Amino acid sequence: MSIVEVPVIDISSQSLTESAASSLLRACNEFGFFFIRNHGLSKELYQKLISGADQLFSSPEETKQKLTIGASSYIPRFVLSPFFESFKVSGPNFSASANAQGFTQSLFGHQATEFSNCNAYIRINGFTPRGMNEEEEELEVFKKHTDLSYVTIVFQNDIRGLQMRLKGGDWMDVRPSEDNNLVVNIGDFMEAWSNGRLRSAVHRVVLRKNNMKRFSMAFFLTPKDDDKEIYAPSEIVGEGKSRLYRPFSTQQYRLFKEKNDVNAGYQLKDFIRT
Ligand SMILES: O=C(O)CCC(=O)C(=O)O
Numbered sequence: 331m332s333i334v335e336v337p338v339i340d341i342s343s344q345s346l347t348e349s350a351a352s353s354l355l356r357a358c359n360e361f362g363f364f365f366i367r368n369h370g371l372s373k374e375l376y377q378k379l380i381s382g383a384d385q386l387f388s389s390p391e392e393t394k395q396k397l398t399i400g401a402s403s404y405i406p407r408f409v410l411s412p413f414f415e416s417f418k419v420s421g422p423n424f425s426a427s428a429n430a431q432g433f434t435q436s437l438f439g440h441q442a443t444e445f446s447n448c449n450a451y452i453r454i455n456g457f458t459p460r461g462m463n464e465e466e467e468e469l470e471v472f473k474k475h476t477d478l479s480y481v482t483i484v485f486q487n488d489i490r491g492l493q494m495r496l497k498g499g500d501w502m503d504v505r506p507s508e509d510n511n512l513v514v515n516i517g518d519f520m521e522a523w524s525n526g527r528l529r530s531a532v533h534r535v536v537l538r539k540n541n542m543k544r545f546s547m548a549f550f551l552t553p554k555d556d557d558k559e560i561y562a563p564s565e566i567v568g569e570g571k572s573r574l575y576r577p578f579s580t581q582q583y584r585l586f587k588e589k590n591d592v593n594a595g596y597q598l599k600d601f602i603r604t
């Protein structure tokens with residue numbers, strides 16, 4: 331078996347070379363993760379995002395509770411984990427930049443109009459090892475999960491901690507080779523749409539002893555409407571192959587995830603058993 335590496339894709343050009351597209355497809359199938367470079371975020375903007383996140387999470391609890399950026403909601407520390415807090419920001423108009431048509435076109439040569447008209451939200455994550463037990467070597471601060479998205483683009487500061495679960499079950503660090511690379515991972519809706527050809531990998535965040543503050547911002551590209559039906563097109567399934575997942579609406583799946591507690595790491599394969 332050939333070894334598949336998590337590729338770094340240069341997205342400055344309009345279209346991918348054939349070999350870049352095929353290594354991307356293999357990586358999305360094997361891992362469900364890849365990196366992008368030349369994405370247009372300047373070093374200055376990177377710094378601004380990091381200091382902005384620092385300022386945001388250092389604000390008094392009361393201020394954070396009251397903050398409404400766009401339509402935002404705040405999850406304070408101790409709800410999901412003592413070391414984790416987050417803001418979910420929806421809008422003002424993320425749908426303008428929510429487009430995955432070029433991505434599926436490059437991978438499958440298939441025009442899927444549904445990807446030209448998506449929605450999106452951002453989650454700003456703050457991780458603090460405050461009060462972390464000194465004995466502990468490694469602490470899972472964001473429990474294993476898959477993302478409720480088509481794809482997710484993740485911006486992180488330079489504190490590592492993201493891990494993905496490999497097909498064999500082992501955890502592997504997702505470590506960009508250059509600090510400014512962004513991480514991209516496949517979400518559950520894309521796994522279903524691609525009939526499992528793209529993998530929505532289970533991932534988590536671990537903090538290691540003496541770690542400094544960690545921030546990340548995840549941009550979740552989602553279907554436009556709640557009643558949008560997710561269904562793998564026959565061109566993608568391929569002749570003689572069967573569909574892995576029955577059609578379902580984004581809302582049905584969201585409710586299933588919420589009901590079963592995102593923290594339990596429930597995935598598509600659990601959903602189709604219901
Ligand atoms: O913090 C990270 O690197 C990843 C966060 C994540 O997985 C998420 O927000 O869904």
Ligand SMILES: [Fe+2]
Nearest residue numbers: 475476477533
């Ligand atoms: Fe995630």
